[in-house]
Structure formats: structure tokens, C-alpha cells
Amino acid sequence: MLPYLQNLSDYVEAIRAIRETIIANIVFLGQIPAPTFHEKRRAVKFMDRLLENYVDECTTDGYQNPVGIIRGKKSDLPPIFIVAHLDTTFPGDMDHNYTITETTIHGPGILDNSVGVGVLASLPAIFRHLNLTFDADIILAGVIQSLGKGNLRGMRHLVKTWPTPVRGAICLEGVELGRLSYYSEGMIRCDITCHILEEKGVEYRFKPNAILVLHELIHQIMGLRLPQKPRSRVIIGKIKGGLKHGIIAYDATLGLEIQSDSVRMVKAIFEDINDMVTGISHEFGVRMKLETISSVAASRLRYNHPLVKAAGQVMQALGIDTVGEPSESELSILLSKKIPAVTLGLTRGEHYHQPTSQMEIEPMFKGIAQVIGVLQAIDSGVCDE
């Protein structure tokens, strides 16, 4: 049996034995609101928790990403990254106090990504408890400005400015245990705004309605013939507009994401939608604007890449059913820089993006053991092709 598969079930028990430390870190960090661009308080607390857990070095990079370093035994080896994004989608004035029951923790952002950040901050204590050391340096990075308009800026900066090659990387996400992401689809995320021009004097009776104009745009997007190969899709994710029931909407905004295995296809669809926006804008006499807020290039590891194989073996050894799925988050930046990386889910949960989101405590212990198994696999050299 491969060395990194040998002790996994013992790890689960040992990790469960220090569950209070792990849950405390999840709660302390997750209860600090951290909407994108406002992660500073959570970042400071993340560093505090790393220091309190006796990480060897703790600092921030030039973009204020907090980073902890656990020194390895061989200083000539490139480091291994473990990464979790610090930001959440919930506003700062929302009550972030979590509730813990016998089996669950719930509250805003617990799955995306308080559990990832809390586990990341707990790793030094877990390694010490399991008496684990590594050959390579382990870099524990909580990255800022990942979501939405953040456009993965923290991760981009961290990778771009890191002074040495990187041996491999693991990205931590709250759910779903069993997720094995080793590829990213190409993606463009954009907002389309529609504004009805106001005129002085008596208003024209049949003035266009911003919501109906966007409805026409959605109708045209739905008519796009998207290819099966490369697989492509357009997700209409957000819409808002209008003031009150009896008045036409003067402003409306549509948020959508274009995803495809092929960057060229993403760009082609984007151009198609841009043409639609221009045409509708002209036809209805309204002001429309298409704004790209985030984009990533498609990149992937092979399914038979040693890291993907090792991660699958680790999950199998722990009795975790594996599901391969793409990730457009930190993973895409790592893969685009040719750094072998996977994203792993830590536990199971419900109401993923709701204020009532809820994680299960028990599966997390297996989820953490899985991270340690994959980390040991990278440290044993599976990525050193």
C-alpha cells in the first residue's frame, strides 16, 4: 500500500479527538463578516489563529493575503500550497453569529467558505496532534477578493508574485465531500445594465421598460444554439430592477456567466451577446452596457495525472464516493500557471448560499483526513514529473 494511504482511518479518529479546536476556529473566523473587498478583519483574525497554533512564520503578501508557513525538512524543495478564500457573499451588517447543535453548525457563509478557512487555520494544530512533518514547506494561504467582482485578485497576486516554483496545491471548499475538481472551464462573468433615458416634460406614453428590455435580451440569449462540444452554457444568475409596482422600470441589471470547455467558445458567445446588447439598445432607444466583471481561462489536469489519481485513491481509501466537477475558483488560477492542483470539498451541507446554510460536523473529519492524505501524496512526489 502506498505510504500516504496507510494511516488515513486512524487520522479520522485522531482529528475527531480535537474537534473543539477545529470548530472553534471555524466559528471564530466565520463569525467575522467578510464581504468581498472587506476581508481585513477576517484576515487579521486568520493570522492570529495561525500564530496561536504555532505556525513557523506568518505574514501577508503584497496584496494583503494572509499567509502562514510550516517549514519542511528539505529546504531545497518547492513549497506546497493549501488555499481557502476568505470572502463571502453576505453583507457586513448581517448577524454572523453561528449556532452549533450536536451534529451541525449553521449561519451565513458557513459552507462558502468558513469551514474551509477554519480548517485551514486548524491544520498546524492537526499536524502537531498527528505528529506529522513534511519534506516541503507548507504554505497556508487565506486569499482575499475571490468572489464576484473580486475576480480572484488575491489568488492571482499570490501565485504571480510567489518567488519560487510551487510543487502542488490543494484548494479547500466547504462542500461537497467527494468533490474532486481538477479542471476549470473557461468563464466570463458579466453584468448587463439597461437605463431608460428620462425626458423633460410630458412623458411619452409608450416609453420602454428596462425590465422588459432585459426580458427581450434573455429571450434572444435563450435562442442561442450552444454546442455540445465543446460543452458550453450561459447561466442567467441575477436580475434586479424597478422601483415600485405602478411605475415602469427605468433601470435594470442582469448578471450572467458564460462557461465552456473552450476559451474560444466563451469569447464567441460573449461577442454574440455583445451584438445582441448593441442591437436591442438601438432598437428600443435605451442605454445598455455590457461589463465584464470576472473571467478565467479553461485549464485542466489530465484525468490520469498522478495528483488526480492519488486524490482518487485517498478518497477511495476513506470510503468517499468521488465526483469530478469543474471549479472556476482559485483552482483555475493555479492550473493556468501550470501548478498541479485539486479542489476538495470538506463536508456535507444544505442551503449553500442562504443565510441559513448548514454544515454537518461528522463528515468533516473524513474531509480533513482526505486533505492530509492528498498533501502527503504531493509531499511524497506525485506531482514531481
Add this chain to the structure above:
Amino acid sequence: MSKNWLASNTFHYSRFSDLSDLVDAKHKKGLKISLCLPTLNEEKTIAKEIIIMKSELMTRYPLLDEIVVIDSGSMDNTIKIAESFGARVYRSDAVLPEQGTYLGKGENLWKALFVTSGDIIVYLDADIKNIHHRFCYGLLGPLLLYDHIKYTKAFYDRPIAIGKSKIRPTGGGRVTELVIRPLFSLFLPELTQILQPLSGEYAGYREIFETIPFPIGYGIETSMLLDICEKWGLDVIAQIDLERRIHRNQDTKALGRMAFVVVKTFLNRLEKLGMIEMKQELYDRMIQYQLVKNDITPDVMKMTGIERPPMASIPEYRTKFPRSGKNPA
């Protein structure tokens, strides 16, 4: 009125955030410390309190020696949850059963003296939504680092949780400002320096707690302060700024009942101190009114002022703690 007390005996919790210092002081003095959480249907908050205290003040820094939950008969999952996270849980009626049992926070705190083993006991309410280990080490700091301090009490900002996901930034402490502070100002102005006399978080040496009586209900905080001041003076007390405490909002009627008990406790203590003379016994029923359809009907609640005697006077306790009743001064 001692003008220096507020300056010399008021601390911010951050003064005690070097937990290694506190652990050293505890070991040097050869002390054991118990945390007691009185509960009644606290399933939403109890787990977090136990987990955070256990992680930070038992696993990482061995400041606490035990966490004990005294439950008044919860109908929800409080007991099961507390046990699952490793707290020692007692049902109040099963502790000293020969002494009988009453429902109330004070009763739980009194019985905690019998089941805990610490030389110092920290009492925290179990409904704190934003629990942090500062609530515990902040109270312990002055007790461990200043020999003359025997009792510590919390004060804080009190935002109120309203609805499911919003917090109102100010509020709380209404009984303090409308009832106890005016009474202190009228009769015992020195005590007005205690900024939140009704706060539910305090800690002290066993010798203090075992020699004072415990009212079984809301009057416990008031009587504790008055008794400690009378016996040992204000200088053995310190107050600690814990910054922010989020708690459940209570309606005005519930606060009215709380105020009733606080006033009654206060007046009884004043009479005992010879500061006032009451021509008749106080009534023991709080009468509030409610509108039912078009009729105004009274809502009467009997609130007897039962007090438990000093624990040191209980024979079973003296057997278990032979050195009980020692004067801490």
C-alpha cells in the same frame, strides 16, 4: 464615596489576554478553576459556549479544570448537546435532593457550589450568542493577578438580536438604568460605580460564594453585590469590560417581573442593613395588566423571595469541603 475605585478596579479584558501569564499564576497559587453554566432550554447557544471554552481554555491553555452545566429541567436538547461536547451535566433537582428544589438561576448557581471542585468559580449565562473565551479569562484575570480581588463582574455593550439576521446596535440594560441605578443612587451611591450590576457573568473565590445567601431567582445578582460589599467592602470587587455581548431580547413584561424581584431583594437588604424601616411586609405578587378583547384583565404572578442559606451552612457541603467557611480576607 470612594472616588478611586472606578479607576483602580475597572479593567479591560485585553489586559489579561496573555493566557500563559494567567496559567502561570494559577499554578503558582495551586488553584483549581471551575466554569459553571446554568441552563434552561439553551440548545441554541450551549454547544458553542462549551466548545469555545474547552478549545481555548482547556486544550490550548489549561486555565479551566472543569465545565459544569446545571440544568433547571430543559425540555429541549440542552442536556444531550452539553453532554455530547464533554461538559459535566447535572439536573438541579438531583443535586442535594434532601434540600429540596426550586426553579431559578440562583438555585442553579447555589447548587453548582456543591458539584464543582474549583477554588475559583466562573458563572456565565448560557444564552450568549457571541460567546468568546474573553468572557471567561477577562473575569479570571484580576482574581489571579491581584491578591486583594476576590470577586469580578462583567460589563459590556449590549446589542440586541432582533429577528433572524439583524442586530440592533444599542439597547439592553433597561432594568439596570431604570431600576437598580436609581436605587443605588438613592441609597448606596458608591455602588453606582459598578456599571452593570445585573450582568449575568461573574467569578469569584469559593470562600466568597459559600458564605453568602443565594436568592433562587432574578435577585441573585443584586443580593450578591450587596452582601459582598457589606462583608468585605467594595475593594475586593473588580469590574471587567468585555466589550460586546449579544443576547436575546426580552419583552417589557418580562423585564417588569425581573424589576419586581430586583426591587424586592434590594429593599429587603436595605432593611437588614438598618437603612430603612418597613411598616409592613412586601407583597409577593407582581400584577400586570393585559387587554383581552375589550377587557383589561390582571395577569398576576407570584414571586416569592426564597433565598438559599450560605452553602457553608449545609452539612453535606461541609463534609465535602471540610475547610468551608474560611474568611477570604
